[in-house]
Amino acid sequence: MIDKFSSLDIHAFININMDKIKGSFIKKIYQVSPKIFLFNLYGQGEGKFPFYVDLSRVIAFYDPERPETPSQVTMVLRKSLSERRIVNVEQLNFDRVVKLTMHTGQEIIFELFREGNLIVTNSGKIEFVLSPREWRNRKLKVGEIYIPPSQNDPSSMSDEEVWGVLNQSKASLVQTLATRMNLGGEYSEELISRIGMEKSAMPPFEKVQTDKILEGIRSLMRESTLNKSYIYSEKRLFSPVEMKSIVSEVPIVFENFNKGLSHYILNFKPLDREKSPLERRIESQQRSIEEFRKIMEDENNKGKIIISNMPLINNLLSRIRRYEKEKALKFPLKMEGMDIDLADPAKKIVQIDLGGDRVELFYNKSPGENSSYHFDRSKEYRSKIEGALTAIQETQKMMNVKKVEKKKARSKQWFEIYHWFITSDGFLVIGGKDAKSNEKVVKKHMGDNDYYVHADIHGAPSTIVKAENGVKPSEKSLNEACAFALSFSRAWAAGMRSGSAYWVTPLQVSKTPESGEFISTGSWVIRGKRNYIFDLPLDLEVSTINYKGNDIPEIAPTGVIRKEEGKNIVRITPGDVKRNVIAREISKILGIGVEEIESILPPGSSQIIS
Structure with a gap:
């Protein structure tokens, strides 16, 4: 994932x-946040576990901080589910849906797609x-029968069914595997890489190819249950299988699935990023495809039911027309x-229950005309799906086109008034740009657990x-912070190639001078041992990070900014090219305004070296 x-x-x-999980009891339930729940379970031989x-x-199995006061939702769930024994846990239709069945007949259903949902049923009915x-x-409403999202389940599909799905698709192989086989993008690409096919391959496929695809799916599923996990840090990817298609990175390997999962949750927090309009458009188009596919399958099924029951339906419709002619037609019949039941008097549509399926029929038309109507509706929605898939491809092309254009002014983050960067371990570093901001950095922003950094040169920023x-x-x-502080000191403008800096704790930083001395604005007295770091290079990289939907330029010591596919990174050192000229060159490469680039560059001239 x-x-x-x-x-x-x-x-x-x-x-x-x-x-x-099976055989354990639900003890307590907590609502940690609107979408996060903790179920305290107790199992024989396991004891309590989250x-x-x-x-x-x-x-x-992860134990977050629990709220002291239970929410109203929590109270409802506790009343309904506490002390219930779990007799089964299953995944529905190889979808992102998990169902826990209680000994009472109740079911807890977790839908883990899109925004997510939690449903409790009793004998199949939503309560x-x-x-x-x-x-x-x-319908996900109290009183309705719970119907899971309909998806193909590759774990139970026959060779013929897989062949049908692959060859009836109008999308590429990778899109079909991701959506119709429910594998998702990463695992679809991994599967295609393993079997030696092309992502962009289009149907029809030969039988030997579909056999390879089906065996590849089953192989991935078997491998995923071996109780191992792999974390690819650069891609923020957790996987129960080795991603052999990722050759650029050696993964962290855990010989226990749950230990790897806990490590991932603790160390890879969800990215705080607002979706772009194009991303929201794609999500809307994907939701439309889901709905169109359900309607297409439903209409196709109705057409087949009518054909299977032609004599019976012909008899029923003839009798309804006779009653109508004799003015003796009354519903329900x-x-x-x-x-x-009468569904639409104006169109003369009735609903008939055939073997548990509700089918709409025009009673003024023949069974053949009725079946053709539903098959035509199915084809209509198949065309809509094809149109939506094409629209998604066009939107993805728009997202991939890089345009260098003047952007509207954005609201800046608080730390952008300073020199700043995010370390490779995720810590925010800020440094003053002048005497006043040097003063402000320490007085307003330095906490007891922070560290103070300063280059070993007069006039360097408080960092x-x-x-x-x-x-x-x-x-x-x-x-990294020491290298950053050195780069934004006078050493850069002087053309130095290396230098030193030190760090101390907040307790060592004081505004109280020795007797007879004076401390100017932005300067500080350092007492006690200074932890020096020598031979620091003056070498920086400039790129962008996405923060709340905006591309923000970031400058950091070389090696800090994570390299990603399609991401441009410009490396600079002290040189003889003026600051405004360098800013224009970097602006063209990154597609960020010249003013924003110039505001983050170190003082003095520079040169681009890669």
């Missing part, structure tokens, strides 16, 4: 942990839903042991490394 569980991740979690459900992200929703063929939630910055982050 990248920030969100996929169907294969859920398949792995359930198969590895089924025995631990079952953590982030509806918008992941399920795991609680966190976020009520309604679609044409599916009871014929052949079936209830017939601090911010501790995150009480976690002390690492030695690596302190080294």
Whole structure:
């Protein structure tokens, strides 16, 4: 997964942990946040253990900080589910849906796609839903029968069914595997790489190819249950299988699925980023495809039912027309042991229950005309799906086109009034730009757990490394902060290639001078041992990070900015090209305004070296 569980991740979690969950009792339930729940479970031989459900992200055995006061939702769930024994845990239709079945017949259903949802049913009927929703063929409302999202389940599909899905698709192989087989993007690309096919391959496929694809899917599913996990830090990817298609990075390997998952949750927080309009457009188009596919399958099924029951339907419709002619037509009707309701008087449409399926029929048309109507409706929605897939491809092309254009002014973040960067370990570093901001950095922003950094040269900026939630910055982050402080000192304008800096704790930083001395604005007295770092290079990289939907230029010591596909990084050192000229060159490369680039560059001239 990248920030969100996929169907294969859920398949792995359930198969590895089924025995631990089955037979356990629900003790207490907590609502940690609007979309995060903690179920305290107790199992024979296991004792108490936490079952953590982030509806918008992941399920795991993870114990977060618990709220002291239970929410109203929590009280409802506790009353309904406390002390219930879990008799089964399963994944529905190889989808991102998990179902816990209680000994009472109740079911807890976690839908882990899109915004996520939590549903409680009793004998199949919904008695609680966190976020009520309604679609044409599916209603998540109290009192309704729960219907899971319809998806193909590759774990139970025959060779012929797989062949049908692949060859009836109008999309490329990677898109078909991701959506119709529910593998998701990362695992679809991994599968295609393993079997030696092309992502862009289009149907029809030969039987030998579909056999390879099906065996590849089953191989991934088997491998996912081996109780191992792999973390690819650069891609923020957690996987229960080795991603052999990723050759640029050696993963962190855990010989236990749950240990790797806990490590991922603790160290890879969800990215705080607003979706762009194009991303929201794609999500809307994907939701439309889901709905169109359900309607297409439903209409196709109705057409088949009518063909299978031609004699019976012909008899029923003939009798209805006769009653109408004799002015004796009244609804509901009871014929052949079936209830017939009037659905639309103007169009002369009735609803008939045929073997548990509700089918709409025009009683002024023949059975053949009725079946053709539903098949035509199915084809109409197939065309809509093809149109939506084409629209998604066009939107993705728009997202990939890089345009250098003047952008509207954005609201700046508080730290952008200073020199700043994010260390490779995720700590924020800020430094003053002048005497007043040097004063402000220390007085306003330096906390007890932070560190003060200063280059070993007069006139360097006061720089601090911010501790995150009480976690002390690492030695690596302190080294990077020292290199940063040195680069923004007079050493850069002087053309120096290396230098030294030191770090101290906040208790060593004082505004109280020795007797007879004076401390000017922006200057500080340092007492006690200084932790020096020598031979620091004056070498910086400029790129962008996405923060709340905006591309913000960032400058940091070389090696700090994470390299990603499609991301441009410009490396600079002290040189003889004026600051405004360098800013214009970097602006063209990154597609960021010249003013924004110039505001983050070190004082003095520079040169681009890569």
